[in-house]
Amino acid sequence: MNDILKQKAAGIKLVLTDCDGVLTDAGVYFGDDGEYLKKFNMRDGMGVERLRRYAGVETGIVTGERSPSVIKRAEKLRITELHLGIKDKATVFKEICNRLELQPSEIAYIGDDYNDMEIMQLAGLSACPADAMPFLKAHADIICSLTGGAGCFREFAEFIIDSKVATSVKDGIVTLSNGRKIGKGHPSYIIAEIGINHNGSLEIAKKLIDEAVAAKVDAVKFQKRTPEICVPKDQWEVMRDTPWGRMSYIDYKRKTEFGISEYATIDQYCKKVGIDWFVSAWDAPSVDFMEQFDMVLYKLASASLTDFDLIQRILETGKPLMLSTGMSTIKEIENTMAFVKSFDEDYPLFIAHSTSAYPCPPQELNLKMIQTLENKYPGMPVGYSGHETGLATTVAAVAMGATFVERHFTLDRAMWGSDHAASVEPQGLQRLVRDIRDIELAAGDGFKRVYESELAPMKRLRVNISDEYKEKPLI
Incomplete structure (x- = not known):
């Protein structure tokens, strides 16, 4: 099963992600004008950069919210595929496929809630954090060991990188x-x-x-x-x-x-x-x-x-x-x-x-x-x-x-x-x-052995034959 997932991951060209519950822990901070701050995980940000650098894979955000913090975070990570206030994620997914000329099998998605279900079924590879809704876990290709806002995106990113790019040199x-x-x-x-x-x-x-x-x-x-x-x-x-x-x-x-x-x-x-x-x-x-x-x-x-x-x-x-x-x-x-x-x-x-x-x-x-x-x-x-x-x-x-x-x-x-x-x-x-x-x-392998093809010449030419070969039949 893992080999099948790696094969899928090797063909990924774009990773789409939800925001709350994946890039953040779904916690919010309220100011005078309502919600405007979120706590993002630095390791997830590095996952975006590593996907780009080591696998040539860009990241996009498809989320139902319109938080200014998401916009700022996307700018920081140079994510240009940014879709805010989305109610119908499946339609956005299809639009991205058409515009970027990508097959659904070339796009991965990671989400955590019921509104992610339809887009996950369309994507070539799907994942969810460890604390995702149980129904979603039952349908995801990969369930991360880390929770939302605690590195689950980075974990998913590293899986794709390892599948697409050669491993480091090990034992030559x-x-x-x-x-x-x-x-x-x-x-x-x-x-x-x-x-x-x-x-x-x-x-x-x-x-x-x-x-x-x-x-x-x-x-x-x-x-x-x-x-x-x-x-x-x-x-x-x-x-x-x-x-x-x-x-x-x-x-x-x-x-x-x-x-x-x-x-x-x-x-x-x-x-x-x-x-x-x-x-x-x-x-x-x-x-x-x-x-x-x-x-x-x-x-x-x-x-x-x-x-x-x-x-x-x-x-x-x-x-x-x-x-x-x-x-x-x-x-x-x-x-x-x-x-x-x-x-x-x-x-x-x-x-x-x-x-x-x-x-x-x-x-x-x-x-x-x-x-x-x-x-x-x-x-x-x-x-x-x-x-x-x-x-x-x-x-x-x-x-x-x-x-x-x-x-x-x-x-x-x-x-x-x-x-x-x-x-x-x-x-x-x-x-x-x-x-x-x-x-x-x-x-060969450098280990000395007597081959079957040598037995006949041995019995014909050798003066003293070892006991282990005296009774060995010729083939």
Whole structure:
């Protein structure tokens, strides 16, 4: 039952709440003009902020009262979805769904009294405080352990956050929002980086996704940029020969950048074929753009390791962050790690060893850095982002402890574009996945044992056979 509720909570995009009996203890203070003060709980206020920061979920208030205190509290918490003096909450609920283009299953509601019953039945996930009316408790999905005005909203908020966002790193393992685990003791998370190898074509992108699914990788990754931010001004008007003719560099970058319609299609397509997807975001507006989609994590490209404004914006989403460390010194890596830890000591974080050469010669891969990073940051999943031309060294990275690996992926290395030459083609990707899974299977558990397949050679070749095997029949 708890798993079903977590699945519901993972799809929530808006939390609506009653006021009296949830955000307050229903106690009132009367002044000369009647009721105008209420006692709100600070922990509940933090729950509103944490929902926004870590799960990308906004909060709305739907209440039958018109207290000025509620208006002030909403302003303080930056709650703009505020509905006062409401007699028919179900009608307001339907209006919110239509206006925000949300499904009822994407809205949660927490209330405490009989007038909350109808809206709770419409919501995708419902909750009530511990001191709610008995009739309401019988119909709520979740009954909080805390009472109204004493933290019940925060309790409900944390349940949604835990269901939507990856857990903190624990024992070297991060659990993504879809339940997939990355870290020691789990199969290596294999990422096919499509990046910009779609060359601006949605059809090529879908073909690459199909090939990635056929190869049985775990995820595909794209890159998202705002060209006007990421392309230096002095490069804007430099002319380039492209498949679309000769054009300025800024126009070329605009041509290859996917927008809302393409990423909406990619989101739906990846869900349909059952593969994770995410992006490397290269600037803060790109993060804001990508927050429209339910990605499992964000990747920070090596070039962005020192871009703390961008990192801050990603951290504010609460989604797991995968750091790539190419072209970086140990000091730069330490500074970025310290920045993330200062934001949240337990932030879900991965770190990938990488060398930013395209293609990278074997002597510069430096795979022992995987173990160096493991020792430096114990309890954190460490992986490998490779740009070499062969497959063996990526397989070796897994043998050396990489809990995730990423390789650029293309339909044909001869295609036009900057990243194709250092990419893996479909057949190579299939071999890479196969070899990585063979390596993981072959690693075993480290406990010495005699296998059944060894009994016949033992009886045929060994001079002295232990008593425990002398009478053991051959299979």
